[in-house]
Amino acid sequence: MVATQPKRSPLHETHEALGARFTEFAGWLMPLQYTGAIEEHLAVRTAAGLFDVSHMGRLEVRGRDALALIQRVTCNDAARLRDHQVQYSALTTERGTFVDDLTIYRFREDHFLLCVNAANREKDARWIREHRAGEEAEVYDLSDELAQLALQGPAASEILQSLTEVQLDHIRSYWFEQGEVAGVPCVISRTGYTGEDGFELYVPVDSVEWVWNRVLDAGQAAGLKPCGLAARNTLRLEARMLLYGHDMDETTTVWEADLGWIVKLEKGDFIGRDALRRQKEEGLRRKLVGFQVHDRAPAREGYPVLIQGRVVGQVTSGSYAPFLRKNIGLTYLPIEYTSIGTRFQIRVREREVEAEVVPTPFYKRPRS
Amino acid sequence: MATYPEDCLYTREHEWIRVEDDVGVIGITDYAQEALGDIVYVELPSVGDHFSQGEPFGNVESVKAVSELYMPVSGEIVAINEDLAESPQLVNEDPYGDGWMVKIALSDPTELETLMSASEYEEYVKEEREK
Numbered sequence: 001m002v003a004t005q006p007k008r009s010p011l012h013e014t015h016e017a018l019g020a021r022f023t024e025f026a027g028w029l030m031p032l033q034y035t036g037a038i039e040e041h042l043a044v045r046t047a048a049g050l051f052d053v054s055h056m057g058r059l060e061v062r063g064r065d066a067l068a069l070i071q072r073v074t075c076n077d078a079a080r081l082r083d084h085q086v087q088y089s090a091l092t093t094e095r096g097t098f099v100d101d102l103t104i105y106r107f108r109e110d111h112f113l114l115c116v117n118a119a120n121r122e123k124d125a126r127w128i129r130e131h132r133a134g135e136e137a138e139v140y141d142l143s144d145e146l147a148q149l150a151l152q153g154p155a156a157s158e159i160l161q162s163l164t165e166v167q168l169d170h171i172r173s174y175w176f177e178q179g180e181v182a183g184v185p186c187v188i189s190r191t192g193y194t195g196e197d198g199f200e201l202y203v204p205v206d207s208v209e210w211v212w213n214r215v216l217d218a219g220q221a222a223g224l225k226p227c228g229l230a231a232r233n234t235l236r237l238e239a240r241m242l243l244y245g246h247d248m249d250e251t252t253t254v255w256e257a258d259l260g261w262i263v264k265l266e267k268g269d270f271i272g273r274d275a276l277r278r279q280k281e282e283g284l285r286r287k288l289v290g291f292q293v294h295d296r297a298p299a300r301e302g303y304p305v306l307i308q309g310r311v312v313g314q315v316t317s318g319s320y321a322p323f324l325r326k327n328i329g330l331t332y333l334p335i336e337y338t339s340i341g342t343r344f345q346i347r348v349r350e351r352e353v354e355a356e357v358v359p360t361p362f363y364k365r366p367r368s
Numbered sequence: 369m370a371t372y373p374e375d376c377l378y379t380r381e382h383e384w385i386r387v388e389d390d391v392g393v394i395g396i397t398d399y400a401q402e403a404l405g406d407i408v409y410v411e412l413p414s415v416g417d418h419f420s421q422g423e424p425f426g427n428v429e430s431v432k433a434v435s436e437l438y439m440p441v442s443g444e445i446v447a448i449n450e451d452l453a454e455s456p457q458l459v460n461e462d463p464y465g466d467g468w469m470v471k472i473a474l475s476d477p478t479e480l481e482t483l484m485s486a487s488e489y490e491e492y493v494k495e496e497r498e499k
Contacts, residue, residue, distance in 0.1 A: 021405075023432075037431040038406040230405070230432050296409055296453060298429055320408040320431060349411075349427070
């Protein structure tokens, strides 16, 4: 590997001026936190938070056979999408494991936007292109032309409504509209990675600083705070949303990651279908579970997981959960140990602490 | 801006020690707590444990990371701050006061000469920041 400078968001100077502390993530230098990870986390649960998520990859698939191509490379049924609808899905290998997880935006049958993980942007674009089997469709990487913001939290809708004519209460969860925010044409999508109501905005890079500042100003009275990747990680973990490269990757199948709801075997052929069907028939040997630690020590990624004194795996994500005020995490366990209430141990340095399989999501937002 | 009380001595690993009658109170510095961010767990030794100078004696964990704590001097632990179990954020709020971590009976007070004064530590932090 040649050492390269991490990429910078188009908002880098804006974050510096806000006093952000930065961290390197997937080849990007992004804000880790502004005022404090816990404060930012709680702002999203109780008011609202604004995240720069421009590091995410944004790929466009266009052409007569765009839908057919997406159907071939993903495991969820993209044919169920209507125009302006969003779907969570995965790009799967022949073994039914993850090339990546992603959200699919349908503009029209011949025009889709894929939001993919930062680290996988080039890999995904290549994978989709290489797996064309005569479909007439092109893959374009729009990541450098579009920036991406996430406005999340119970006050998000009210804040954003003050900056747009688009009727936000007409956009349901996992749908999007195109419209102006603070005079800038954006894609306004009711999606996120926090477990809260909220929006993601796809904004032309030259206007993103303007939009970021307008949103921050508009949200000031409501308690909106700029939020970094530290809060993004603890928020997504409380909501049991998985992180690629940590909770799943090319060695774990979609069933094993307990994302069976995005596998649609009956939709027609797709890469990985045979393997996923076989695994469904044969049964799983292991599965991702959520756990709570019965100890004050957080169980972090990579810590060994033990059953009856034997190491059976490791923590894939683990943290103190700022809203729930307990230590939680995710790990793969042998299938016979995955039922709720099962006790196991995690080695935290030289100690073994007690952990318990608990229902997930750990946090579910109250219905308004 | 970080603060550097004059009545403490400092290590290169950002612990402070305040000594009275051969008993030293130990904690981490304002600079250290700020660099760590929100502290969620502090793992401390037991009263009666013995440590040599420079030896790890515990861990402090923020939301994002775990950092080891190193003994400024050799000796025996005579007290630990029990409040940190319930309220680890005291280390952020008052690093030189309520956020103290352990008290140690010094076995070799001459080791104090190897530590930095407040002004030396302030200079050291300035260099660390410029790295």
